[in-house]
Amino acid sequence: MAETLITVTPTAQDYLRDLLAKQSSPGIGVRIFVERPGTPHAECCMAYCPEGEQEGNDVRIDYEGFHAWIDGSSVRYLEDAVIDYKKDSMGGQLTFRAPKSRVPELSDDASLEERINYVLYSEINPGLAAHGGNVQLLELTDDNVAILEFGGGCQGCSAVDMTLKSGVEKTLKERLPELTAVRDKTDHSMTENAYYK
Structure with a gap:
C-alpha cells in the first residue's frame, strides 16, 4: 500500500x-x-x-x-x-x-479539519480571490470551534465581519453541522491592501 x-x-x-x-x-x-x-x-x-x-x-x-x-x-x-x-x-x-499533497480530496473517513479545509479551498476561497483575499484554518479546538485567519484583500477590510458571518461561517456550518463556531484571529488593524477600507 x-x-x-x-x-x-x-x-x-x-x-x-x-x-x-x-x-x-x-x-x-x-x-x-x-x-x-x-x-x-x-x-x-x-x-x-x-x-x-x-x-x-x-x-x-x-x-x-x-x-x-x-x-x-x-x-x-x-x-x-x-x-x-x-x-x-x-x-x-x-x-x-508529493504532487498530490495540495490537491483537495475527501474520503469517507475524512477528519473535520480536512472537511473544513476542503470547503475553504474549494468553495470559499475562489469567491474571496475575486477581491484578492483568502482565508485559512489556523486551528480546530477540542470543542469544534474553527479559528480562521484572513489574508490578502480581506485583512483589514471593513466588510470582513459581514464576510465572516454571512459567508464563511454560514457556509461552513451548513456543510459541517458538527462545527460549533467560527472565529477570526486576523489582525485587521493592517489596512494597507484591504479591499474595502
Whole structure:
C-alpha cells in the first residue's frame, strides 16, 4: 500500500540509513506526514520517530537498515511522492516532492479539519480571490470551534465581519453541522491592501 505510493530513492535510503545510525535512540526511524494536506499550504514533513512514538494509524515500511512510519491519514496525499538525495558541492540535499499533497480530496473517513479545509479551498476561497483575499484554518479546538485567519484583500477590510458571518461561517456550518463556531484571529488593524477600507 504505502510502500508502492512513496518512492525513496536508493541515494535517499543511504542518506537516511547513515543519519539514523548516528542517533543514540535504539530502534529510531523516520515518520513521514503532510501538514495541512489538501490545501495550498500543504507541507511534506519527515521527522525522527523513536520507537513507541508512532501513532495508531501509521503504516510501517521497512527498508534495508531502517524503517519509516507513514501517517495513515497522509497516505492518500503522498501518492506518487518521491524522496531523493542529491550530493552537491555543499554536501547534499534531501528533497521531498508529493504532487498530490495540495490537491483537495475527501474520503469517507475524512477528519473535520480536512472537511473544513476542503470547503475553504474549494468553495470559499475562489469567491474571496475575486477581491484578492483568502482565508485559512489556523486551528480546530477540542470543542469544534474553527479559528480562521484572513489574508490578502480581506485583512483589514471593513466588510470582513459581514464576510465572516454571512459567508464563511454560514457556509461552513451548513456543510459541517458538527462545527460549533467560527472565529477570526486576523489582525485587521493592517489596512494597507484591504479591499474595502
